[in-house]
Amino acid sequence: MGEEVEDRFIPVYKPLFETRTRTGRVIAYRVFAASVFGCICWILFYRVTVPLENRSGLVRLAMLILEIWFGLYWVITQSLRWNPVWRVTFTDRLSRRYNKDLPRLDVFVCTADPVIEPPLMVVNTVLSVLALDYPPEKLAVYLSDDGGSELTFYALTEATEFARIWVPFCKTFNVEPRSPAAYLSSKASGFGSAEEEEIAKLYKEMAVRIETTAKLEEARLKYSDGFSQWDSDATRRNHGTILQILVDGREDNAIGIPTLVYLSREKRPEHHHHYKAGSMNALLRVSSKITCGRFILNLDCDMYSNNSKSPLDALCILLDEKAGKEIAFVQFPQCFENLRNDLYGCAMRVNSNVEFHGLDGNGGPLYIGTGCFHRRDVICGRKYGEEEKEIEKLQEALELELIKPLASCTYEEGSQWGKEMGLIYGYPVEDVITGLAIQCRGWKSAYLNPKKHAFVGVGPTNLHQMLVQQRRWSDGDFQIFISEYSPVWYGQGNISLGLILGYSRFFLWAPSAVPVVIYSVLTSLCLLKGIPLFPKVFSSWFIPFGYVTAVVNVYGLAEFLWCGGTFHGWWNEERMWLYRRLSSFLFGFMDTIMKKLGVSESGFVITSKVGEEEAAERYEKEVMEFGVESPMFLLLGTLGMLNLFCFAVAVLRLMTSRDSGELQKMGLQLVITGTLVVINWPIYEGMLLRKDKGKMPISVTVKSVVLALSACTCIAFL
Ligand SMILES: O=c1ccn([C@@H]2O[C@H](COP(=O)(O)OP(=O)(O)O[C@H]3O[C@H](CO)[C@@H](O)[C@H](O)[C@H]3O)[C@@H](O)[C@H]2O)c(=O)[nH]1
Numbered sequence: 001m002g003e004e005v006e007d008r009f010i011p012v013y014k015p016l017f018e019t020r021t022r023t024g025r026v027i028a029y030r031v032f033a034a035s036v037f038g039c040i041c042w043i044l045f046y047r048v049t050v051p052l053e054n055r056s057g058l059v060r061l062a063m064l065i066l067e068i069w070f071g072l073y074w075v076i077t078q079s080l081r082w083n084p085v086w087r088v089t090f091t092d093r094l095s096r097r098y099n100k101d102l103p104r105l106d107v108f109v110c111t112a113d114p115v116i117e118p119p120l121m122v123v124n125t126v127l128s129v130l131a132l133d134y135p136p137e138k139l140a141v142y143l144s145d146d147g148g149s150e151l152t153f154y155a156l157t158e159a160t161e162f163a164r165i166w167v168p169f170c171k172t173f174n175v176e177p178r179s180p181a182a183y184l185s186s187k188a189s190g191f192g193s194a195e196e197e198e199i200a201k202l203y204k205e206m207a208v209r210i211e212t213t214a215k216l217e218e219a220r221l222k223y224s225d226g227f228s229q230w231d232s233d234a235t236r237r238n239h240g241t242i243l244q245i246l247v248d249g250r251e252d253n254a255i256g257i258p259t260l261v262y263l264s265r266e267k268r269p270e271h272h273h274h275y276k277a278g279s280m281n282a283l284l285r286v287s288s289k290i291t292c293g294r295f296i297l298n299l300d301c302d303m304y305s306n307n308s309k310s311p312l313d314a315l316c317i318l319l320d321e322k323a324g325k326e327i328a329f330v331q332f333p334q335c336f337e338n339l340r341n342d343l344y345g346c347a348m349r350v351n352s353n354v355e356f357h358g359l360d361g362n363g364g365p366l367y368i369g370t371g372c373f374h375r376r377d378v379i380c381g382r383k384y385g386e387e388e389k390e391i392e393k394l395q396e397a398l399e400l401e402l403i404k405p406l407a408s409c410t411y412e413e414g415s416q417w418g419k420e421m422g423l424i425y426g427y428p429v430e431d432v433i434t435g436l437a438i439q440c441r442g443w444k445s446a447y448l449n450p451k452k453h454a455f456v457g458v459g460p461t462n463l464h465q466m467l468v469q470q471r472r473w474s475d476g477d478f479q480i481f482i483s484e485y486s487p488v489w490y491g492q493g494n495i496s497l498g499l500i501l502g503y504s505r506f507f508l509w510a511p512s513a514v515p516v517v518i519y520s521v522l523t524s525l526c527l528l529k530g531i532p533l534f535p536k537v538f539s540s541w542f543i544p545f546g547y548v549t550a551v552v553n554v555y556g557l558a559e560f561l562w563c564g565g566t567f568h569g570w571w572n573e574e575r576m577w578l579y580r581r582l583s584s585f586l587f588g589f590m591d592t593i594m595k596k597l598g599v600s601e602s603g604f605v606i607t608s609k610v611g612e613e614e615a616a617e618r619y620e621k622e623v624m625e626f627g628v629e630s631p632m633f634l635l636l637g638t639l640g641m642l643n644l645f646c647f648a649v650a651v652l653r654l655m656t657s658r659d660s661g662e663l664q665k666m667g668l669q670l671v672i673t674g675t676l677v678v679i680n681w682p683i684y685e686g687m688l689l690r691k692d693k694g695k696m697p698i699s700v701t702v703k704s705v706v707l708a709l710s711a712c713t714c715i716a717f718l
């Protein structure tokens with residue numbers, strides 16, 4: 001008895017989160033992986049010892065090199081599946097321990113273009129975070145507008161007014177999600193209460209005003225402090241700093257709405273603005289003088305909060321007194337709501353549900369720019385092991401004119417911003433490199449992937465946009481790989497081997513395009529010439545080839561289905577796996593090389609979050625969108641035609657040939673090229689059968705056919 005009583009008064013440390021593994025699954029996977037690895041070695045052994053039937057040493061050497069590369073890359077990929085972990089949080093413990101004493105949290109939302117990032121979408125994101133389940137006096141929301149757009153600012157003033165109704169509404173009725181657009185569209189079948197109906201009406205009115213800028217003039221008067229900061233000659237690339245605190249909710253917050261700040265940092269044509277990284281760094285400095293949150297949540301403007309409690313989940317990790325102390329940031333997955341069957345393979349299902357757990361087991365996920373909670377002082381350069389800095393006392397009266405210079409073009413000159421402090425400059429994927437640099441300073445990160453998505457955004461629904469986005473990513477990733485920050489040398493000794501491999505798997509996307517292109521061309525052309533590249537179907541040498549081909553694909557499908565995908569979605573994803581390599585990654589690879597040679601500079605093409613109506617209809621019907629004359633399409637078209645011609649010739653030859661051994665000899669090659677033809681079907685349709693606006697431009701079609709035909713003819717008569 002006595003013991004029990006005593007126990008109750010001894011403060012027991014109870015962790016705020018737990019890290020779990022799934023041993024059975026992992027062991028099963030490792031056995032499977034070992035079998036594949038065995039077969040890869042077998043294949044390489046075959047290549048080294050057995051000459052090709054036509055004795056072409058050159059072709060055999062090429063195949064050997066390709067297969068070594070694919071084997072190596074496969075080994076690298078294993079790091080993402082070797083040691084996965086899952087994190088479980090205990091928010092009730094957090095609430096009991098901290099109650100209202102939660103630390104300050106600053107949310108940074110970035111937007112950059114009022115046309116492809118419509119202000120109404122942006123304010124929905126802002127409203128969803130204003131209504132987070134967090135003490136309003138501890139929460140602040142900053143909107144960074146790199147578009148320097150009055151329209152966006154106007155929309156934000158409208159949202160400020162609407163928030164006064166929306167935030168209390170969310171909290172009283174505990175609604176989810178807290179983006180008004182998402183919430184109201186989930187209620188499309190009818191409203192449950194009079195309040196709901198009223199809110200819906202008010203939201204609609206606001207939406208109309210934002211879209212038609214109906215009350216812009218009234219807003220100009222009411223929020224003249226903000227509007228007056230736009231000079232008459234301001235453009236998005238040339239304007240002074242615009243800063244307005246729309247709501248100051250820092251102390252005894254009676255209105256119940258968090259602090260809300262609009263910032264458009266200064267931009268001048270003669271100063272590089274470093275894209276999103278630059279805006280994040282300006283936000284870090286400006287917010288440090290206003291609310292100075294100890295933690296920071298970073299969101300893209302399309303990523304609304306889908307679960308108002310997600311900050312508590314993240315803080316369970318960051319505030320945990322033991323294991324949490326070594327964790328610098330908590331990353332949530334990027335989830336999308338607009339992708340249906342995911343024609344363009346953008347949902348990143350396997351990425352989110354398998355691979356990031358694997359990274360987490362090896363030291364932590366990458367920082368992927370959105371849905372990520374950081375420690376302010378760590379992102380500003382604190383090394384692991386250093387004492388956390390005391391947070392400055394906040395100024396009571398805010399002098400905007402004293403804060404604005406922090407967002408000027410020249411502020412960073414001669415400082416460590418963009419290098420040791422804040423987000424790192426010079427790379428198109430500022431997020432990934434910043435996360436890597438943090439991990440190399442000794443920190444770990446953690447991945448949270450709750451069933452109920454924490455943040456939900458808009459993925460590209462247009463083929464070309466997707467390819468451009470992937471080109472930026474693969475280019476950016478590869479730039480890091482060959483930079484001073486390469487995980488291979490910079491990471492050495494700072495992060496685990498598993499994590500080095502994990503990073504490499506993404507960082508090598510760009511160069512991995514080259515072997516895929518060669519492989520698809522080589523198998524097709526050799527099929528055309530009747531040169532067998534693989535052993536006969538009924539020989540024992542065929543076993544490893546057959547096994548690897550079958551089993552890796554079946555496993556890929558199974559994994560996709562486990563992650564909640566459909567067969568159809570998987571097939572789309574397979575197609576995009578190929579297209580990305582044959583276009584985005586290859587161009588990304590060339591972009592990196594050009595930059596290394598100093599021929600060109602890094603850019604950042606913002607992904608559009610809106611679609612044209614007709615194109616959207618085609619997306620609904622899963623009709624692939626081409627439409628623009630792009631060198632990436634030219635390459636896809638040419639390679640697709642090449643596969644088709646070679647396959648057609650081979651099939652014709654097979655039908656007319658009397659040699660029954662032909663099928664045996666060319667079996668796998670026929671399957672590979674045949675699969676390519678089936679995968680490419682939408683390209684052929686887009687080139688030859690369709691009449692709509694989204695079809696392949698005629699010039700691309702003609703060029704592709706001519707190029708592919710000439711390549712085939714040359715090879716045929718060689
Ligand atoms: O000069 C710029 C360019 C972009 N952005 C913002 O950055 C975000 C990401 O841009 P987006 O075009 O949507 O790029 P994605 O490829 O969808 O974004 C992913 O990849 C980027 C790096 O390539 C990261 O910056 C993002 O956080 C990450 O979500 C958006 O909110 C933009 O408004 C800026 O603030 N300033």
Ligand SMILES: [Mn+2]
Pocket residue numbers: 300302458607
């Ligand atoms: Mn985006």
